[in-house]
Amino acid sequence: xxxxxxxxxxxxxxxxxxxxxxxxxxxxxxxxFLDEAPDTCLLLEHPxxxxxxxxxxxxxxxxxxxxxxxxxxGGKITWHGPxxxxxYPILKLPRPVDVVAHVRRLEEALIRTCxxxxxxxxxxxxxxGVWVLGDPVEQRASLGxxxxxxxxxxRDDEEFDPRLNGPEYAPSNAGQRREDRxxxxxGIRVAKGVTxxxxxxxxxxxxxxxxxxxxxxxxxxxxxxxxxxxxRDVTIGEALPVAEKHLRDVLENAELKPRVVERASA
Numbered sequence: 046x047x048x049x050x051x052x053x054x055x056x057x058x059x060x061x062x063x064x065x066x067x068x069x070x071x072x073x074x075x076x077x078f079l080d081e082a083p084d085t086c087l088l089l090e091h092p093x094x095x096x097x098x099x100x101x102x103x104x105x106x107x108x109x110x111x112x113x114x115x116x117x118x119g120g121k122i123t124w125h126g127p128x129x130x131x132x133y134p135i136l137k138l139p140r141p142v143d144v145v146a147h148v149r150r151l152e153e154a155l156i157r158t159c160x161x162x163x164x165x166x167x168x169x170x171x172x173x174g175v176w177v178l179g180d181p182v183e184q185r186a187s188l189g190x191x192x193x194x195x196x197x198x199x200r201d202d203e204e205f206d207p208r209l210n211g212p213e214y215a216p217s218n219a220g221q222r223r224e225d226r227x228x229x230x231x232g233i234r235v236a237k238g239v240t241x242x243x244x245x246x247x248x249x250x251x252x253x254x255x256x257x258x259x260x261x262x263x264x265x266x267x268x269x270x271x272x273x274x275x276x277r278d279v280t281i282g283e284a285l286p287v288a289e290k291h292l293r294d295v296l297e298n299a300e301l302k303p304r305v306v307e308r309a310s311a
Contacts, residue, residue, distance in 0.1 A: 047084055049134075049297050051289055054089035056281050060127065061089045063096065063114055070241050073135045078237045080137075086243075086292060087133040090281060093126035095258060098232050105259035108208050118242035120173070120232035121262035128250030128270070130284050133243040134296065142235050143304035148173055150295050151244050155229045157291040158246065158284070164274050166228060174261070175229035175246075177269055179219070207264055208257065216260050217252035219267020226269040230261060248272065248284045 054069070055061040066089060076082035095113040097106065098120035105122050106113055113122065125131055138147060152168055155175045159166040169176045207214040219226040229246045247270035255268045271279040 047297075049136075049293050050083050050085045051293075052085060052087050053285070054087050056090045056285075057127075060092050063091050063094045063125065066091065066131075066133065067116070070133050070135060074236065074239050074241050077135050077137055077239050084134070084136045084296070086289075086296075087135070088285065088289070089131055090127060090129065091125040091131060093124070093254060095122060095124050097122040100262070102262065104206070105262050107257045109257065111257060116242070118232040118234045120230075122258050123230050123232070123245065123260055124254045124258065125245055126250055126254060128248055128272075128281070130246040130248050130281055130288060131244070132246075132288070132292070134240055134292070136240045136296065138235065138238055138240065139301050139303045140238050141304040141306055142238055143302065144233070144235055146302075146304075147235070147240060148231055148233065150299055151231050151233075151292075152229075154291040154295040155244060155246055155288070157295070158288045159228065159271065161287050161291070162271055162275060162279065162284075164228075164271060169225060172227075172261075172263065172266075173231045174227050175231075176266075177220075177226050177228055177274055179222070179224040179226065179266075205264070207259065215253075215256040216267035217256050220269050220273055222267070225266040227261065227263075227266065228269050228271065228274070246271075246284065246288060248281050249279050 054066065069087060073082055073085050095107065095111060097113050097115050098118045101121045152175055156166050159175065166175045167178050212218055229244055231244045232242050234241045247268065249270055249272035252268050252270060260268055
C-alpha cells in the first residue's frame with residue numbers, strides 16, 4: 046500500500062459534527078477513486094451522536110426518541126462522542142475487494158495500540174472490533190444476588206431488553222460483571238473499491254451513553270475504554286500518536302491481495 050496520509054480534523058472544543066465529517070469522507074473518497082488523492086485517514090472526535098448502520102433493528106435504537114443518523118456503513122447502531130478517537134481510513138483496495146481482510150487490519154492496528162498502553166485485547170469470533178475478554182460464564186459473579194441460571198440473556202429471552210432493566214444489565218457496567226466488553230468498534234463501507242467509515246476507539250468517554258441503545262446489536266456483552274481498564278485517565282492526545290503509528294505500520298505494510306473468488310466448475 047502507498048504512504049498513508051493522516052488528517053487531524055478536530056478534537057475537543059473543535060470536535061467535528063458527524064454530517065461534516067461524512068461529507069468530507071465522500072469528498073476524499075471521490076478523489077481517491079480518481080487517484081487525485083492518496084490513501085487518507087481522517088482522525089477526529091465527534092460531539093455526541095448516535096449512528097445506525099444498515100442492519101440496525103428498531104428495538105436497538107434509543108427508547109426516548111433521541112435522534113439517530115442512519116448511515117450507509119455496515120454494522121448496527123453505535124454512539125460517537127467526546128473521549129472517543131474516531132478514524133475514517135479511505136483506502137483503495139484491489140478488486141475483488143477483500144472486506145474481511147481490511148477489517149482484520151484495522152483490528153490489528155487497534156490491538157497494537159491497546160498493547161502499547163499495557164492493555165491486552167483480542168478479537169471475538171463472529172464479532173468485529175476489539176475486545177477485552179471477560180471471565181468464563183461459570184466464574185462470573187451473580188447479578189443482584191441471583192444465580193446466572195436466571196440471567197435472561199443466557200436463556201434467549203426474546204422479550205428481555207437491557208435498556209429497561211437498570212444498571213445491572215447496562216452495557217457500561219460490563220466490566221463490573223466481568224463480561225466481554227468492546228473497546229473499539231469497526232463499521233465500514235467499500236464503494237468502487239475504496240473504503241469509507243472505519244473505527245471508534247474508546248479512550249475516556251462517558252460510556253453511559255451506550256446504555257440508551259443496544260450497542261452494535263449485542264445484548265450479552267458491553268463496552269469499555271482505555272481509561273476504565275487501566276484505572277487512570279487517558280487522553281485523546283496520548284492515544285492519537287500511538288494509534289497513528291500502528292495504523293501506519295499495519296496499513297502501509299499490508300500485502301494487499303484481491304479476494305479469492307472460487308468459481309464452480311462447468
